[in-house]
Amino acid sequence: MIRAGMIRKVAAGIYTYLPLGLRVIRKVELIVREEMNRAGAQELLMPMVQPAELWNETGRWGEYGKELLRFKDRGEREFCLGPTHEEVVTDLVRAEVKSYRHLPQILYQIQTKFRDEIRPRFGLMRGREFLMKDAYSFDRDEEGAKSSYEKMGRAYHRIFERCGLKFKPVEAESGVIGGIFSQEFMVLAETGEDSLVACHACDYAANVEKARGSDCPRGHGPLTTHRGIEVGHIFMLGTKYSQAMKAVFLDKNGKEAYPVMGCYGIGVSRTAAAAIEQNHDAKGILWPLPLAPYQVHVIPVNDQSERVMITSELIYGTLSNLGVEVLIDDRSERPGVKFNDADLIGIPYQIIVGEKNLADGLVELKDRRTGKVQKVTTEEVIDLVKKLVLPPAPRAES
Template sequence: MRASKLYAPTLREVPAEAEIPSHQLMLRAGFIRKAAGGVYTYLPLAWRTLRKIEKIVREEMDGADGQEIAMPIMQPSELWRESGRWDVFGEEMFKLNDRHGREFCLGPTHEEIITDLVRNEVRSYKQLPLLLYQIQNKYRDEIRPRFGLMRGREFIMKDLYSFDKDEEGLDVSYKKMYDAYTKIFSRCGLVFRPVEADSGAIGGSNTHEFTALAKNGESEIAVCTKCDYAANIEKAEAVVLYPQDENELPLQKTATPNAKTIEAVIEYLNMPIEKSIKAVAFQDEKDRLICVFVRGDHEVNEIKLQNAVEAVNLRMADENAILAAGGIPGFMSPIGLKKGTMVVVDETVMEMKNACCGANEIDMHYVNANPKRDFGEVMVKDVRLIQKNDACPHCGASVDITRGIEIGQVFKLGIKYSSALRATFLDENGKEKPLVMGCYGIGVSRTMAAAIEQYHDENGIIWPRAIAPYEVVLVPVNAKNEAQMKLAEEIYTELKKEGIDVLLDDRKERPGVKFKDADLIGYPLRVTIGPKAVEEDKIEIKVRKNGKTIYDTKDGYVKNIKSLLEEL
């Protein structure tokens, strides 16, 4: 390809709406243009990168016995009503009517469609396992689409669905996908972690998110500094902290005038924060009051709490609800709440000795509270957020908290959809059973954005070789200089012949403009043909990633380029 023909309109200005580097750089470097909020056109450079990612995805899906199909984007409402999700998805689903008034949605996911497809065709255990996938646009009506391709409303996903005869089969399919995902993101050159995650609205009992580490990521993850443990902080198990043993002193009520916050209480009592107990009160969708107690320096993990009390939605409790349960806001205590109030105490709190906590009286706290002795019958659960330096639940080393971008997720669905849609098969004994399902997604367009978040500098993108729109940009310094152009054309022909994906920047622009664009677009290698190349047989090869510059001769440069590319 020749840059003079390439449609890659670059911008010198950073568009104001773009907040993070991937969004800014994709606009500036001519990769995408916005058509509506969260809806983009992919220009030729972006499309080349996306097609390279897709190719890697396809190869690994095929290699893991996946078969490619294409399901409709426009899905009839009937199937979604059958599974019970038509209303669950709510405003996040784009809905429309056809001219006859029939309801459709734009697929945010395809469990219903695929379950319907196989329920009419898969009849015997002999047809299992079955793994079907597609690469396609997906639709979610995000309240606030943002960060460019990171949280769009129309985006490209690969989704695979597995069908097995039993849980063991599902384990095998799950492992296959887990391994394939590891290969895919490695091949794309990303720094990522498979992290344990909460299964959320899609349901299922076991799930991992593949998370590209990036400081602008929307996911917070806990990562072990020693072993390969990683978990979404929503999910990450918080190991129980055991304080030094000490003798239990008698419970004692003490005045703490105006000390309504933990900080005020410990200052007033002159105690370390690790000896304080913090109270938080929630109400759920059924208006149940849930009083939660965590250590003063810990935070409540609402997802864990939600799962512990089997709630769907949590909100901060109304003051009246707390008062009605015998609690005093700001001084709430597990001791003295009305019987029947739901009290959840974090596991670490239960191990505390001689701690301070509220006393359910205005301006009063207890000291020397010993939860096991004093709290009575309460629900004890891990309901706190993991923190930096907490112990890794796998190896005990300390964990770090970092951010990342969810680029893939693998899910064990079990029989949730196959039971709802009655997708059954006959097992070895002729018994009818529901298919055991898994689903596995990769955000293809988001993977492109994640790569940019990981690989860029102040001058532009730095593409990993495998997903670069072109591997090499070939820049004649002066396109009006015949000798330079002649040599550049020879090299262009030779590199193409060698199977190298090369762009010839034959534009009649100043060298500065061409070099700036090369850095901005982020081709892994730049080969420069200037006077030195023509007169001294010194062909300049520059590595975008580290700025390393090498000179080679016309006889040697191809080999050099090939070995440089292999390292990138």
């Protein structure tokens, strides 16, 4: 990502997103937002700086360890940079939710998190500062909580499918977040830091840390192992936090009860990095179309040729007006430089405009992933691109 001009390092595990990288992040965010909203979750934004008192209520101020970056304000009061938001969101809910009529609720945010990792590495893959979508569900009872958990699980499937990624949900440990049951969503990639086992015959899969034995527990024989990158984690929390923080509501019978919680994370910046790990070749990135920073890359081969430049700009303008996300390489560089940079940053479709083909009224449309090139007229290329990148026009309601 550094080589492709997506990010720049500011300090260990802390990065600036450059324009190209930010566009990818925004793509992931958009998909996540749409699917969260579709699942009935509501977006809010909680503070990054959190007071120690809240963390003392759940005992995690003591438990969390050095990953929690702590500091004091001018009045010597203790704070931390939020690595997760169970305390803050539970504090909010206990103030606002008084009746079973207010439940269920699913609240989420997309926000910068900070975890003072022992050893940040692999760029965005394990940064100390990173973008995360975190959602929290509050239900009247166990059954409701289970249904929220399943709803979120389905939303996660949709999210990673829409991102164009090969992934697998696996059974996992709950770690410091705690809770009853949890699943991780793993993007499959050889370079992944995690190992998982999966059954060839059914959908059983587990993190190796969690897996018991080498055979499928449902009796399908030996499990196969894979490498993966954890991009999402969903937890059934139970009442661990609502009890500790005395968040109560009155149930149907007028009796006090604790909301049953779940929490659901997606590493937004890590998902972008994982997409690259899963989709690259020797020359560079092969962005899945839904995450690509741009959909089409127009490459004028020679910026000295007026004809090449005019045609390139015409194609660029026409596609832009149609709502296609187009990048044009208007640098005064040699062709080789432009081709190599284009392959490196990996925009899915390249339109190469050169004098020789233009003499025949043709330009090239190149598929970055397959390397397949077709020579077409400047009019045809617009139609082809429209078909490739734009969603099919919505059919008239009948």
